[in-house]
Amino acid sequence: MKTIEGFKMRSLGKDYIIMGEGASQVNFNKMISLNSTAAYLWGEVADKGHFSEDDLKELLLRKYDVDEATAAKDAAYIAGKWVEFGIASR
């Protein structure tokens, strides 16, 4: 999978948001709010550009005390959401 160019994550107090920025996202008029887990994952993969659901699972396992099946399920869920919101593609 890869992240789509032109989305910048920003802090908003203790929370995080992603807005469409950069010339490629002039017509993006959504704002996505992220919880701290999603912000951690996006922060890790956004700069690299490419990632897999497995990478997300590994990142979750590294930081949180969860079993592998739960991490895999959460990784698939969030990857699906990112595609749905238009900030990542398969």
Place this chain on the structure above:
Amino acid sequence: MTNYYKVAGHEFGVSIPDGNPLCGQLSQYEPFRIEKGENCIFEVEVVDKVDDPADKEVVYAGPEDPEQPLVKLYKSGEKWIYEMAVCSGRPLAARMESNAAFTRGRVETLSEKGALFGLNNALMLMFAFRTAGMNTLEMHASVIVNGGKAFLWLAASGTGKSTHSKLWLKHIPGSRLLNDDNPIVRIMDDGCVEVFGSPWSGKTPCYRNEHYPLGAFTRIRRASFNKISRLSNFEAYALLYSSSSGFKTDPAMGDALHATFEQLVMKCPCYVLDCLPDEEAARVSSAELLSIKD
């Protein structure tokens, strides 16, 4: 002739050739005129000709709405080019070129009828872009002052911002209109948030050189009932983002505007008012907004 103005504490200069009809059309700027601009953040000059470079690339083109002014922003090398028409389908009113830092602009007016419209828009753009890094927002709002505080109504054009201001003027004692379209909001060096009148106020001639501490930002939303509610931080951010001028897709300007939005969201009361265009709407909003404690 060169005139100097001070808006929201920011000084700028405007030069117009003697004899140009625009010289006699600047009454809306008069309350903001100062004798000498010693600390101008930008200067705009009305000139006979602004080149229309063949290599210009569109970086922003506004929606083609017959009710709304049409604006297009281009880059040509380091320069920014800005074109505007009164609405889509009408000939261009003006073309401006600016240096990369938005400190020097040159404007060519392309029709006598649209000259003031063109100059106003050129100055608003220079002001918004130049002050983006100065904790300053040029907002699309109507503003009522009551009890020494400024209350902004925010919404897309045609939703009822001016209407809600009129309801306060009629039904809520002590209300005054500060600006009906483009007030300036600035976080001052001491951290206080102040709302300033400006020489730009849409169709309502209300050009007051006054400023007041911010009372609240309130989004106006049409509904079949009247109810006011606090916004979450996310909703408040989206409201300020969509109601402020500036070119958010430019990385430096985007960062600067974000810093201002974030501070305002954390400091200021932000509401949504679901409302009808009636007296009760003003009663409902004023009951809440005028009871906000510092």
